[in-house]
Every structure is written in C-alpha cells, then in structure tokens.
Amino acid sequence: DVKVTQSSRYLVKRTGEKVFLECVQDMDHENMFWYRQDPGLGLRLIYFSYDVKMKEKGDIPEGYSVSREKKERFSLILESASTNQTSMYLCASSSFRDSPLHFGNGTRLTVT
C-alpha cells in the first residue's frame, strides 16, 4: 500500500516566519503535489513536480515555493507566513501513467 507521510499533523507559526512542510512517499512515484484545502473552496493546487529538481506552478503558487531534491521527498516552503495561509495542506503522489493520487493525512497550519 502506498504511504504518503506528512511530517506534522498540526503546526502553529507566527506571521513572518519561514515554514517548511515536508512530505515523503514510499512508492517511488514520479509525481508529487501540494494542495491546500479551505472550507467552501475545496482543494486547490499550489505546486507539483514530475521529477527530481522539477517543479511547476499550480493554481495558487503566490507566497509559496517548493523543493524536490530527492524523488521521495517534496517540501513546501512558506517564505514569510501570513494569516491568510492558515489552512489544511495536503501532499499527494502518483506514478506517471494511469495512477490515481495518493494523499497524506494533511498538515493543519495556523498562522497567528
């Protein structure tokens, strides 16, 4: 069974802090994704990556960056956290062809 592990379930940070959200998958998947989920807005794609050191912007990349130095790990970085980045962050992975997304259990980030 595919396992996607997010490093923290809950995180509280202060405005202006640099925040790192880590995600690791154990199935050698090529693709990895970061979404955020907010009430009434559904899931929105922030960034995704099809290979090591590759990244592409999703629908809402502003205020975020990502890093993929190893195939199994995809990090989301909030350069300077703001209160409007308080959200549930979900990481997902998939293999390249005909494979559904496999999600982690999410990190609930609160920025105060």
Next chain:
Amino acid sequence: LAKTTQPISMDSYEGQEVNITCSHNNIATNDYITWYQQFPSQGPRFIIQGYKTKVTNEVASLFIPADRKSSTLSLPRVSLSDTAVYYCLVGDFGSGNTGKLIFGQGTTLQVKP
C-alpha cells in the same frame, strides 16, 4: 480539462444504496473518471476509476453511459462510516495531467441511523 458538477449534499439511511451522479459534459476522449472519498481531518482516498460502461470493486460501482457525459458512483448498503465527502474528477492521467485535476466542492453524504 473537463469541469464536473455534482450535488452539494445528500442524505441517506443505513443499509440503503446511494447513487451520486456527476456531470462532465466536456469530457475528452482520453479522460478517465475517478472518485475519491474524504473523511474529516484526512486526505482524500481513491475509491474507483473508470473509462466506460461499468466498473466494480469491493467498495463501490461506477456506471458510465455510452456518451460519457455523466457518471454515477453507487455505494451499496451504506453504513454510518460512509459519511464523508465524495469527489468526482475527470482527467487524462496518462498524459501527465494528473496534477492539474480539479477537485470541486464534492458531495457531502450524510448517512443516518
């Protein structure tokens, strides 16, 4: 990418069959239809995927008519633990477009005792 439309919410009772229909009028030839389930405070979980006709697994069935402009997720004999949000997605996984799939609002299914 095809946009999907599904009911915002549905109610059911334990032991009933639940059918959730999703409309996707602009589905493309290479698109697959995929359904996910999400419980509170968890990530979405893959349920079933299909291209045409009928697909069945141990959890659900997926019915897709010949024109593929809609699909119906069927959950047999639901229990309280099936209370969740169900998302319908349409996209071409094989072309690397997986990341661009759009999760809409989903259908919140409430199963009552």
